[in-house]
Amino acid sequence: MADDESAVTLQEILKVLGERVLLIWHEREKIKAGSKYELATFVRRFAEPNYTPTRDEIVLLQKLEKFRNADLEGFLKLIKQAAAKVAPKEEEEGAQKRYVLSTVLPGPVVLEAVGLPNSLNDYDPQLLTYSSDGFELNEFYQIEDTIFMPRSPRSYPYPPYVVNELDSMKSRLDLIAEVYREVTRYLDVAQVEAAIITGFVLLTYVQDLFSTVPYLHFVGDPESGKSHATLLLGSLMYRPLVGGCMTAADIFTYLGNEDVPLTLIEDEIQNTERDPEKVKILRMGYKRGFKIPRVVLFEGGRRIDYFSPSV
């Protein structure tokens, strides 16, 4: 399926089947991701001239190719079967699915969404599970009627964590030393500043444990290394969104439905004080417990969501 000839054949098949196949895909995608975004991405990807299917898609497309001359009903049936095969079996029994970035379950069991590199230079979503038995990598984690699925690496704005070694773990002091080494390698700052940045990097990983957290503010002339520092921190901190011109709405969207406190790294912050909504978020976002209500529109009507600038 990976060679060009078969890929073209598949494109032709899909062209013939048109919308009906996409509808089936939509059903499957709904199961898989539960969002309109995934469908849009899927359609867009099919429209690309150099489309390369992912591993799950290959399974379905192989089936499709076998039945290229069969009747339409046979096609649809097969697609449904394939979709059911890819999805966990419990789906049919009414189990609920939750897509998570990070969550802590009783036990305690810690789940973290990570990525597993595949042969297509992409990442498959995986769950890093930590319990009393140690670390494990799974496709999903089920507890009673709830299936915890990892969020797709495409749905977050940073490269996925790739965990290769599950048996070993470094101590905090080792990590401090390593991070400090990297900070001093990339940034020409005073020793104490490097120490603070190091502490800050580690703090982003355990900010759930604190009721207040500080903001780190780089100030300097152009070419002083601010953006360089933000890029470095973007590669070291916990699930960061590195960017600029973030509006209050962007912050709400990013923090969105997550249970975990995430990291925001914003460059070119000057004149932010002119955005009163954002200033208010910054003022109270350093402390746990504040909620910001917002009315959100969705297909079924409207609801109020409560965002926590600092979870």
Added chain:
Amino acid sequence: MKVLAGERPINDRAVLQRCILIEMVKGEPERDEFSQEDQLRLSPLRADLLKWRCAVIGGSETLNYARPEWLKSRPKEIFGPILTVLHGSSLYPLVEEFVLEQIEHGKLNLQGSLEANVLSIVLKLLENGESYSIEFGQLWQNLMESLSGEPLNYKGAIATSYAFVCDRFGKVTKKQVSRILSISFSMLKQPTVEDGRKVTYFIVKDRNKLVRACKKYAIEVPAWLRTSDSSAQNSVYLVNLVNPISEESPLPGQAKNCHSDGLESQSGSDILSRNQVNQVNQVNQVTERSDRHYDSVIYHAFLLPALSSRLGSNHNKQQIEVAETSKPEPKSEPNPVTSTPQTESIVAEPKTFNGLEEARRRLEEAINQLEPEVRLFLDSYRVDDSGYSCLRCKCGASFFSAEDFESHVRFGACKARRCACGDMWLSLGELLEHVRKTGCTIDPNPPPDPPEKKAKRRWRRLHKNGGYFEASDLE
């Protein structure tokens, strides 16, 4: 958590307090670019950090929370988590020293702050005074002198300064100082009228708060503030506040000869009795009336002559005569607060304007002289007790003279739209809707265009100033 980067610190004191500032200066790091390779190289470290997170959150690894005694309030919120994470490492002493420096620096900043300066003057005035209140004007003067400030006046105003500029704090406004007194030191603002002028007093509500403020700004607590418990302080304060009528020990800023109900609070507030609240409200009402009256006098004495000389209107001259015969002298105006012994008489109205009927008659005459098509735009007119007159256009704008009103309509600046049937509409859309529904026609003779640009410019300036002339127009 958030990392911010910019060429200058965010201009918000509260946000800045929550930030750890890292001042970047161009240097020569070992690696001065960040590429995809660097990201890949850091990937294992990220994975290790994630695993460490899992272990800490999962409870198999614990953090020793750093709780040094010297770490309190905001520094504790900001630096506490970082010290906790770095606890036991070789970096901890470095950060600890930095935090101590920051705390000392913060203390010095507080000592030199505007609040600290205001507090020291408040304490000085309270110590010299007989009661727990200070006059704002006195405080302002002392503050300005102590900071070597240059007063700033409103543009073209003869009034007292609204701010001063000094080297240490730049522009300091009265509003800013008033806010410090009310909010930072929890003092009660009480505006009053004394000898026909507004005087604002700030009264100490709770001496404990002043004591706490002294500690915060590292100012030595004076002995007179330190003694006696909080209940006694409040009693002293209330006695001073509620019994200002006795001639022996009048409280500055309090209306003299007022009734006192003693210390019983009827309004639910432990600071003011209901009678006291009424007194303050009444004084405020009188102050407002006095202001309006004063405006009227200013208008008739200064603005109207200028207006009439500009426009050459007989109507305005007539109004001036009326105003001059009737304007009360500001200084000789009876002060209802000081001259009337009973509470009820505090709200005495200003004296009746003698030429009121005359003013109204002349204004109506001026209106009658208006062209009928201009008169259509007139919504109402008003002449108040002091001869203060104004015409109101149907579009909502107000004018002091018939000429202004006429130019407003004639120059096409009026937003009201007229139909042939005589009805007025505030927008073209409404007019068109009316025409569509009733079959009426739009007025075939709309107001003419401005005759010349100069007049239009003049009118715009007038309109922009809400009908007032600028200081340059009076010359």
